[in-house]
Amino acid sequence: MKIIIDAMGGDHAPDEIVKGAVEASQEIDSKLILVGIETEVQKELAKYTYDKDKIEICHASEVIGMNESPAKALRQKKDSSIVVGSKMLKEGIGDAFVSAGSTGAVMASSLLKTGRIKGIKRPAIxxxxxxxxxxxxxxxxxxxxxxxxxxxxxxxxxxxxxxxxxxxxxxxxxxxxxxxxxxxxxxxxxxxxxxxxxxxxxxxxxxxxxxxxxxxxxxxxxxxxxxxxxxxxxxxxxxxxxxxxxxxxxxxxxxxxxxxxxxxxxxxxxxxxxxxxxxYGGAPLLGIDGITIISHGSSNAKAIKNAIKNAEKGIKADLINLIKANIES
Amino acid sequence: MKIIIDAMGGDHAPDEIVKGAVEASQEIDSKLILVGIETEVQKELAKYTYDKDKIEICHASEVIGMNESPAKALRQKKDSSIVVGSKMLKEGIGDAFVSAGSTGAVMASSLLKTGRIKGIKRPAIxxxxxxxxxxxxxxxxxxxxxxxxxxxxxxxxxxxxxxxxxxxxxxxxxxxxxxxxxxxxxxxxxxxxxxxxxxxxxxxxxxxxxxxxxxxxxxxxxxxxxxxxxxxxxxxxxxxxxxxxxxxxxxxxxxxxxxxxxxxxxxxxxxxxxxxxxxYGGAPLLGIDGITIISHGSSNAKAIKNAIKNAEKGIKADLINLIKANIES
CATH class of the missing domain: 3.40.718.10 (Isopropylmalate Dehydrogenase)
Structure with missing residues (x-):
């Protein structure tokens, strides 16, 4: 199990995001992939002792701000942590994606890059x-x-x-x-x-x-x-x-x-x-073909930790396949 | 100035309604007309010392319950306090109508009996x-x-x-x-x-x-x-x-x-x-051609007193004519 985390999303990124990921890594089985500007994420990670087998960084050079127009940001920032994260979810590099970034941007990127579950007309938060x-x-x-x-x-x-x-x-x-x-x-x-x-x-x-x-x-x-x-x-x-x-x-x-x-x-x-x-560990964006959790923009380390734990619970419960089975029937 | 009061409306009618009216009568200039089953209203009024020139009773033999279908109640209970009260407002017998009865019934009766201000398409609470x-x-x-x-x-x-x-x-x-x-x-x-x-x-x-x-x-x-x-x-x-x-x-x-x-x-x-x-004295039903105040179903004497004071304020401000002037322009 691997959980992709938008290290640059939210009012307290990357510091609280990275701290939350480190804390989560001590409580869960999944490996974590922190997506964001490598030097910045690395600098935060260096503050902690953590299991290097459980946390890795995936570089993404751009950041979508909290108040940017989602449509425009998606077009212009193809190497942003949000776009890269939801693409990785689509490609099966991870089993869940957690972001405290702009709700509109995460939603748009999830719809366009990860995609909807077949049969679902509109996702819901x-x-x-x-x-x-x-x-x-x-x-x-x-x-x-x-x-x-x-x-x-x-x-x-x-x-x-x-x-x-x-x-x-x-x-x-x-x-x-x-x-x-x-x-x-x-x-x-x-x-x-x-x-x-x-x-x-x-x-x-x-x-x-x-x-x-x-x-x-x-x-x-x-x-x-x-x-x-x-x-x-x-x-x-x-x-x-x-x-x-x-x-x-x-x-x-x-x-x-x-x-x-x-x-x-x-x-x-x-x-x-x-x-x-x-x-309460963030709000799932249900209907996306991959577990996607949107955390509050003001998320601190605890909120991120709980969102990651929640994501793992979703993976273990096989949430996406449960939804698929029910939508088909 | 005369204010018509539905003495039978609400969870605590007629006792708290009559009490509220008596208390209001000591603080305002308007005369009050209590609409309801005369014997019951008279019995409550008898508990208080009040200025007999300022409070009168208008008999209405029926009562619309809080959970009755408004449309049906209006058809069947033509002599209910709500229907009689909103008709009296239409006829100019009073300058405002206050009721803590069923919101749906007061609304329907106000629309049908009192009527809308010319030009207003829908009233609003x-x-x-x-x-x-x-x-x-x-x-x-x-x-x-x-x-x-x-x-x-x-x-x-x-x-x-x-x-x-x-x-x-x-x-x-x-x-x-x-x-x-x-x-x-x-x-x-x-x-x-x-x-x-x-x-x-x-x-x-x-x-x-x-x-x-x-x-x-x-x-x-x-x-x-x-x-x-x-x-x-x-x-x-x-x-x-x-x-x-x-x-x-x-x-x-x-x-x-x-x-x-x-x-x-x-x-x-x-x-x-x-x-x-x-x-806060009840909620006005704006757009009706006569000041109409809907009080909470659970109104006590204080709520009714404040609603009556509010109604008088509306009369003094010439609320209905102010709305008419603005809608026409």
């Missing part, structure tokens, strides 16, 4: 949300907009397979994000998608769910169109951040509050850990 | 969100689904007028909720709506905003399609509720945490007050 109980997988978080019902049905299938095999859910439930529990509540897209899902024998569809059901942990997979998913993701990030700021502001407003705040530091740390995306 | 700084008005929160760009432009206009006159914002900014700041980022609807908004001289359009911008307070009005708005609203409610539960669970997990929690009670109360929807 799936994100693990922390909840009151267990985790919930949401997809699509913005790989596409204006998706059609048949795309969402494929996303449901892939999300279910991922939840079962990588999140260890038994017979995962799939809910459709809408604005009312009744079958007829929603927009044209959800009403039509609901009909299709109901007819699928191989999807454990439990009906419409609402925004407030995302955080109860009651559902294993929640399906939504990519525009809505992306709005949900960013709204969630924004509200959590605002709430913690408001709480902090009120706590530090009085002397007694400050004392109370000190006593509660361990509790708040546990809350923060639960909400911390770096725990 | 607007909701005030608490933020790190000042409040932000979001619309449409689900009055419609599958709205078209021209509907959203009208919503932007109405939201701007409401924010200026009822939320006391000077020259309110309008942002369009999308999945990227760039003009071309989004789905077909937002890209087309963006184009139209840019051309409008009478809208202070500041471009696309993202989910995380809802809670910064940086924007006065955030525009979105009703399905997306409703998902955002419920996601926000769900996350806030889950976060507070997780925080409580972690705080009460240890002895020191419990002590800290006690010390922080006043701070948490201030946070809860900031997040409390009952502070």
């Amino acid at each position: 799936a994100t693990v949300f922390p909840t009151l109980e267990e985790e919930t997988l949401l997809l699509d978080m913005g790989a596409n907009v204006d998706s059609k019902p048949e795309h969402l049905v494929q996303h449901a299938l892939m999300g279910q397979i991922y939840a079962k095999n990588l999140l260890d859910k038994q017979n995962p439930t799939v809910g459709l994000l809408s604005i009312g529990e009744e079958e007829k509540k929603g927009n044209e897209l959800t009403i039509e998608t609901h009909k299709l899902l109901k007819e699928m024998d191989n999807i454990n569809f439990v009906g419409n769910v609402e925004g407030r059901d995302i955080f109860t942990g009651e559902y294993d997979v929640i399906l939504c169109e990519g525009f809505v998913g992306n709005v949900v993701l960013k709204t969630t990030e924004g509200l959590a951040s605002a709430l913690f700021k408001i709480i902090k502001r009120e706590i530090t407003a009085t002397f007694l509050g400050k004392i109370g705040g000190l006593l509660l530091k361990p509790a708040f740390k546990r809350v923060a850990k639960k909400m911390d995306y770096t725990e | 607007a909701t005030v969100f608490p933020t790190l700084e000042e409040e932000t008005l979001l619309l449409d929160m689900g009055a419609n689904v599958d709205s078209k760009p021209e509907h959203l432009v009208q919503h932007a206009l109405m939201g701007q007028i409401y924010a200026k006159n009822l939320l006391d914002k000077q020259n309110p900014t309008v942002g369009l909720l999308s999945i990227g700041e760039e003009e071309k980022k989004g789905n077909e609807l937002t890209i087309e709506t963006h184009k139209l908004l840019k051309e409008m001289d009478n809208i202070n359009f500041v471009g696309n905003v993202e989910g995380r911008d809802i809670f910064t307070g940086e924007y006065d009005v955030i525009l979105c399609e009703g399905f997306v708005g409703n998902v955002v609203l419920k996601t926000t409610e769900g996350l806030a509720s889950a976060l507070f539960k997780i925080i409580k669970r972690e705080i009460t997990a240890t002895f020191l945490g419990k002590i800290g929690g006690l010390l922080l009670k006043p701070a948490f109360k201030r946070v809860a007050k900031k997040m409390d929807y009952t502070e």
Whole structure:
């Protein structure tokens, strides 16, 4: 097993990426290939003691910035770590690709260089949300907009397979994000998608769910169109951040509050850990013909380590072939 | 000025509704008309000392339940408080209508009985969100689904007028909720709506905003399609509720945490007050030819009082005529 890592992607590349890879290498069986500007990656690697049989570097001379136009960057930077990494995945040089680079560029490069699984019309980004109980997988978080019902049905299938095999859910439930529990509540897209899902024998569809059901942990997979998913993701990030700021502001407003705040530091740390995306190992780009994990642009070493461990779990579960088998049937 | 109140609408009707009306009557200039089953409303009113010149009862023999089909309920319950109330608004017997009843039924009754403002194609529900700084008005929160760009432009206009006159914002900014700041980022609807908004001289359009911008307070009005708005609203409610539960669970997990929690009670109360929807006086149904305020189904007396005060503010600002003047131009 070999995992390809974009050493140059993200706000903290290459230092945190390389550090995360070194840490991961001590916990997994796979070999790691760091793709990026060799001198820079080598310089970071030199800071650590690591098993030289498990980490190698593959030189790629260019870097795609976080804010570059994906289409343009792909055309102009053929030797960038993202393009080279997704090509290596296509060629079977590695079994998975992990990148914290520009989501748009990774997506475009995966589509063009690695390619889709035969039969899959549109890939989907799936994100693990922390909840009151267990985790919930949401997809699509913005790989596409204006998706059609048949795309969402494929996303449901892939999300279910991922939840079962990588999140260890038994017979995962799939809910459709809408604005009312009744079958007829929603927009044209959800009403039509609901009909299709109901007819699928191989999807454990439990009906419409609402925004407030995302955080109860009651559902294993929640399906939504990519525009809505992306709005949900960013709204969630924004509200959590605002709430913690408001709480902090009120706590530090009085002397007694400050004392109370000190006593509660361990509790708040546990809350923060639960909400911390770096725990959840990145978001798979499902539907690509090769395991592809997109990590948050601000990923630190821990986030990268967890994404790499996640990638290995996907390889061991034979994720891509499981999806292929289900899409064909 | 007269404000019509649905005395039978909501989970705590008629007791909390009547209590809220009595409390409001002490703080406002308008007369209040409580619409509902006379004996029941009279029984609640009898509990209070109030100015009999300021509160009257209008009998309506039927009640529409929170979970009834709006269309069916409207056909069958012609003497319900919602139908009678919105008819009275149409007839000019009152200048505003406040209801905590079924949102669907209030919406349907307002459309059919009160009617739309001439020129307005679809009404919109607007909701005030608490933020790190000042409040932000979001619309449409689900009055419609599958709205078209021209509907959203009208919503932007109405939201701007409401924010200026009822939320006391000077020259309110309008942002369009999308999945990227760039003009071309989004789905077909937002890209087309963006184009139209840019051309409008009478809208202070500041471009696309993202989910995380809802809670910064940086924007006065955030525009979105009703399905997306409703998902955002419920996601926000769900996350806030889950976060507070997780925080409580972690705080009460240890002895020191419990002590800290006690010390922080006043701070948490201030946070809860900031997040409390009952502070914000209900959501206007903009585009109806008469001020119509929909209150949360779980409204208590305070929420109703604030909704009534809000309705009076709308009457004094001449909200409906302001909208008419802007739509015509």
